[in-house]
Amino acid sequence: MATPLSQCIIKLHEEQHNLEDYQGGVPRWCSGCGDNAILAAVQRLCRDENLAPERTVFVSGIGCSSRFPHYMKTYGFHGIHGRAFPIAEGVKMARPDLHVFVNTGDGDCCSIGAAHWIHALRYNMNLTVILHDNHVYGLTKKQASPTSPAGLKSNTTPRGSVLEALNPLTVTLGVQNVSFVAQAVDWIPELMYDIVSRAFHHRGFSFIRVIQRCPEFLPKMFEPWLHDPGKTLLLTHPNGLQPSLDLGRIYKNQRQHDPLDIHRAREIASEEDPIPVGILYQNPEVPCYEDLRGAGKPRTTEGVRRGLEAEFDKFTIWPEDEGRSRAA
Amino acid sequence: MSETAQLDRTQNRAGGAAPASQKPAVTLHEHIVEVISDSGEGAQRCGQSLAAIAARSGNGIWTVEIIPAEIQPPARSVAGASGIRIRIGDQAVTNGGDETDLAVAFNEQVLLGRVRAGELKPGATILLENAWRDSRDPAIVKSFGDTVEALGKSGFRVIEIPLERECRALMTDARRGKNMFVLGMLLSIYSFDLQLGRDQVALTFGKKDRSVIETNVKLLEAGYAWGEANLDFKYRIPATKSAVPQVVTNGNTAIALGVLASGMDICAMYPITPATSASHYLSDCFEKVGGMVHQAEDEIAACAFAIGASYAGRCAVTITSGPGYSLKQEGIGLAVMAEIPLVVVNVQRGGPSTGQPTKVEQGDLLTAIYGSHGDAPKVVMAVSGIEDCFYSMITARKIAESFNMVVVVLSDASLATAQAPFPRPQFREDWLAPPVDQSPLPEGAKPYDWDSLTGIARRFSPGQPGGMHTVTGLAHDRNSKVAYDPSINEEGLRARSLKLAAFQKTLRTPPVFGDPEGDLLVVGWGSTKGVIEESVGRLRAEGLKVSSLHIRFIQPLPSGIGEILRRFRKVVTVEGTWGDHLEDKLIDENNRRYTPLAMMLRARYLVDVDCWSEARGQPIKPGNVVKALRARLDEGK
Numbered sequence: 018m019a020t021p022l023s024q025c026i027i028k029l030h031e032e033q034h035n036l037e038d039y040q041g042g043v044p045r046w047c048s049g050c051g052d053n054a055i056l057a058a059v060q061r062l063c064r065d066e067n068l069a070p071e072r073t074v075f076v077s078g079i080g081c082s083s084r085f086p087h088y089m090k091t092y093g094f095h096g097i098h099g100r101a102f103p104i105a106e107g108v109k110m111a112r113p114d115l116h117v118f119v120n121t122g123d124g125d126c127c128s129i130g131a132a133h134w135i136h137a138l139r140y141n142m143n144l145t146v147i148l149h150d151n152h153v154y155g156l157t158k159k160q161a162s163p164t165s166p167a168g169l170k171s172n173t174t175p176r177g178s179v180l181e182a183l184n185p186l187t188v189t190l191g192v193q194n195v196s197f198v199a200q201a202v203d204w205i206p207e208l209m210y211d212i213v214s215r216a217f218h219h220r221g222f223s224f225i226r227v228i229q230r231c232p233e234f235l236p237k238m239f240e241p242w243l244h245d246p247g248k249t250l251l252l253t254h255p256n257g258l259q260p261s262l263d264l265g266r267i268y269k270n271q272r273q274h275d276p277l278d279i280h281r282a283r284e285i286a287s288e289e290d291p292i293p294v295g296i297l298y299q300n301p302e303v304p305c306y307e308d309l310r311g312a313g314k315p316r317t318t319e320g321v322r323r324g325l326e327a328e329f330d331k332f333t334i335w336p337e338d339e340g341r342s343r344a345a
Numbered sequence: 346m347s348e349t350a351q352l353d354r355t356q357n358r359a360g361g362a363a364p365a366s367q368k369p370a371v372t373l374h375e376h377i378v379e380v381i382s383d384s385g386e387g388a389q390r391c392g393q394s395l396a397a398i399a400a401r402s403g404n405g406i407w408t409v410e411i412i413p414a415e416i417q418p419p420a421r422s423v424a425g426a427s428g429i430r431i432r433i434g435d436q437a438v439t440n441g442g443d444e445t446d447l448a449v450a451f452n453e454q455v456l457l458g459r460v461r462a463g464e465l466k467p468g469a470t471i472l473l474e475n476a477w478r479d480s481r482d483p484a485i486v487k488s489f490g491d492t493v494e495a496l497g498k499s500g501f502r503v504i505e506i507p508l509e510r511e512c513r514a515l516m517t518d519a520r521r522g523k524n525m526f527v528l529g530m531l532l533s534i535y536s537f538d539l540q541l542g543r544d545q546v547a548l549t550f551g552k553k554d555r556s557v558i559e560t561n562v563k564l565l566e567a568g569y570a571w572g573e574a575n576l577d578f579k580y581r582i583p584a585t586k587s588a589v590p591q592v593v594t595n596g597n598t599a600i601a602l603g604v605l606a607s608g609m610d611i612c613a614m615y616p617i618t619p620a621t622s623a624s625h626y627l628s629d630c631f632e633k634v635g636g637m638v639h640q641a642e643d644e645i646a647a648c649a650f651a652i653g654a655s656y657a658g659r660c661a662v663t664i665t666s667g668p669g670y671s672l673k674q675e676g677i678g679l680a681v682m683a684e685i686p687l688v689v690v691n692v693q694r695g696g697p698s699t700g701q702p703t704k705v706e707q708g709d710l711l712t713a714i715y716g717s718h719g720d721a722p723k724v725v726m727a728v729s730g731i732e733d734c735f736y737s738m739i740t741a742r743k744i745a746e747s748f749n750m751v752v753v754v755l756s757d758a759s760l761a762t763a764q765a766p767f768p769r770p771q772f773r774e775d776w777l778a779p780p781v782d783q784s785p786l787p788e789g790a791k792p793y794d795w796d797s798l799t800g801i802a803r804r805f806s807p808g809q810p811g812g813m814h815t816v817t818g819l820a821h822d823r824n825s826k827v828a829y830d831p832s833i834n835e836e837g838l839r840a841r842s843l844k845l846a847a848f849q850k851t852l853r854t855p856p857v858f859g860d861p862e863g864d865l866l867v868v869g870w871g872s873t874k875g876v877i878e879e880s881v882g883r884l885r886a887e888g889l890k891v892s893s894l895h896i897r898f899i900q901p902l903p904s905g906i907g908e909i910l911r912r913f914r915k916v917v918t919v920e921g922t923w924g925d926h927l928e929d930k931l932i933d934e935n936n937r938r939y940t941p942l943a944m945m946l947r948a949r950y951l952v953d954v955d956c957w958s959e960a961r962g963q964p965i966k967p968g969n970v971v972k973a974l975r976a977r978l979d980e981g982k
Contacts, residue, residue: 108653332598
């Protein structure tokens with residue numbers, strides 16, 4: 018069969034990708050859903066970083082958030098509820114050369130997948146993780162999630178939920194080996210992009226919690242924050258984000274915070290109003306599990322054969338003559 | 346007390362013959378010996394060493410570990426027996442056999458546990474540590490005396506041995522040296538070469554200090570000398586040295602070696618008994634060839650991690666036991682739906698729930714075949730011996746990757762720890778997986794382009810240009826797009842089911858052991874192969890028309906089995922799990938729960954297959970099978 022000429026040309030420079038190269042199916046999210054804002058930021062990131070679509074994998078669990086891979090034109094793995102982390106870890110361990118992203122929701126990550134979340138932080142594999150936190154179960158139609166505020170009336174809590182909300186930031190910052198924690202809100206796209214970009218460039222488990230709106234089930238939840246920029250606290254620092262002048266003029270409530278300071282980060286994490294936005298913590302020194310475990314080492318048939326023969330030797334009984342000649 | 350006085354007393358108690366100065370060794374076809382102690386006294390190491398020496402001498406061996414469920418059960422307790430049974434034969438040995446001929450016990454309580462469980466042959470010889478006679482605790486002295494007397498009255502030949510006293514002469518902590526002293530004594534009893542014993546000690550303690558090896562060699566020699574000087578019996582089991590190199594491992598090590606040889610790179614697991622020792626061994630050797638064992642945070646994560654790794658290009662394995670296997674079910678369903686190759690090993694144990702973690706049972710067959718949810722076709726194969734543990738892993742990886750399917754390999758607790766030799770495998774390059782396909786895909790290539798005949802589609806791996814798509818556990822079309830169309834749902838179901846049929850066409854009919862027709866056919870699967878064939882062999886030697894059939898692939902079943910079943914007057918399965926007994930008042934043909942394989946065979950072939958089973962946590966004894974088969978043969982005569 019003839020080989021197309023285009024495949025014979027040696028590529029002298031990398032192919033440049035456009036936004037369309039990353040746009041998969043038309044999103045089926047509700048209009049006004051925060052997931053759309055995340056998708057826009059991530060597609061822009063892929064284009065700006067010129068990620069080869071075939072070398073990029075988005076892994077997700079189940080829920081509204083986890084439809085995300087279907088809307089990318091990269092490789093994707095829409096897994097099962099709560100298990101996006103271990104699936105992504107397997108992908109990364111087998112193929113550390115791939116760019117692996119994880120999209121998970123507040124039910125997926127903080128409830129059914131909570132055990133995996135804690136341990137994923139501990140493994141610190143080089144994954145870019147986005148927690149789409151809309152504080153409610155959307156796909157199953159309005160049940161309270163672990164991050165739902167106390168008192169939320171939902172189909173499973175008709176008289177108001179009785180438990181305080183779980184705070185994903187304080188949880189992550191309490192886990193050994195945490196290396197990158199940031200918070201974004203869906204209504205400030207510029208910062209969302211900056212944070213996603215910083216997370217992508219961090220080598221390790223970059224955890225972004227995105228506070229996002231659910232126009233269907235919690236339409237009014239974040240209205241006070243949308244109307245009053247003072248209710249958003251921008252975390253700025255030369256080691257963190259440095260928002261544009263335009264943005265600074267709107268969001269005047271700013272605080273210098275060095276992301277290397279985990280103690281301050283923990284304090285900020287527990288502040289909920291105003292909502293802190295920016296990089297809470299980054300430690301580039303935490304080793305990645307895949308590096309510690311030697312992922313991606315070349316493997317040869319000869320190497321396997323030699324290894325196997327050496328193992329057999331440990332258990333082998335040789336016929337007498339051969340045994341003697343070996344001993345000698 | 347002098348040694349002579351000691352022996353005299355023994356003989357008075359047990360009524361043994363006078364010691365012969367020149368002991369002529371009695372030649373035997375086979376013997377079953379067991380060494381039992383409290384946990385931590387090294388009985389297992391002693392027995393494993395004896396087995397290795399016997400194998401090195403050219404004898405057939407099979408070991409059965411006696412494992413208490415607790416790590417540190419109370420000392421001197423009936424339930425705390427820890428040890429090992431070794432069946433030594435003049436031919437190849439395929440199972441643990443019947444009851445013990447010779448037992449060495451470090452205290453009378455662990456011995457009582459074994460006697461009460463009916464594990465000792467009537468009249469068996471017992472070598473019993475007698476330091477307890479001199480205990481400061483009068484209760485122990487009494488218990489010991491009473492037990493020895495009672496055992497003697499029951500017909501056992503009890504010989505008291507001064508283990509502790511002899512060992513204390515050689516090391517300060519006599520409790521830790523008894524096992525090598527006993528090993529020396531057993532070498533004398535079975536006329537093994539003492540030098541092989543010295544070599545074995547050097548091998549066993551190879552990583553330790555020289556002085557440790559020297560002390561243990563001294564203990565070994567002392568035990569040997571004591572046996573030569575004081576015991577009035579000696580055995581010899583003729584041996585034939587193999588012309589080819591033999592590998593002696595247990596089943597779990599063989600599974601790990603098989604993983605290594607299969608070309609798989611990643612094993613994801615979570616600790617669970619009795620599967621974990623396979624991962625222990627693999628953790629030690631896998632990285633040397635570029636592989637890795639990932640100890641995940643739980644069984645679910647282990648399965649998902651393996652699925653992720655497999656999806657990324659190389660088939661991965663997850664190794665577990667019953668409860669862990671249950672936890673993996675949702676992940677297995679995902680792998681089935683997304684057609685991601687995956688090898689799942691289930692080293693079965695007693696169940697349900699926590700059940701009997703250290704004991705054998707074959708209770709997971711139906712859950713392996715029908716587990717997960719919805720229609721989730723997968724391949725289920727069962728290993729039937731140690732050698733099979735090795736080769737099955739290579740086969741499983743190949744099936745998984747050829748058909749993009751989940752392959753479940755069933756082993757069990759008896760094979761996990763049983764040791765037996767098999768010919769050293771000759772490495773073949775085609776055992777290994779080919780490199781991950783990273784070639785560009787032609788325009789319009791579909792990730793689920795199901796072949797209309799076989800249901801098989803070419804798998805795309807991340808990194809392949811042009812193949813970008815999102816795999817999903819949702820029903821999907823050939824482009825991996827979420828499908829809501831009813832006919833597309835059926836198309837996917839059909840393709841995944843057809844793959845099983847396509848694989849089935851590659852299977853050969855399993856061979857019948859014995860004549861191709863007769864009065865009774867015994868059908869089995871998994872670890873019972875050796876026991877069943879030995880039992881059938883015994884009956885055939887009497888001229889009875891019994892044959893057996895052992896099934897390796899249970900889902901799908903190979904062709905030709907129905908024809909075999911119909912050539913026999915009666916068919917019965919022998920399985921190590923529960924099946925209702927017709928003797929129970931409430932049980933009749935309307936409610937009898939047949940054992941899993943019997944149920945499968947009845948459903949598929951419409952043959953009236955009967956079942957016989959045992960779920961006692963012990964490997965089934967050929968004697969019990971012979972008795973059961975004889976009864977089946979006698980019925981309706």
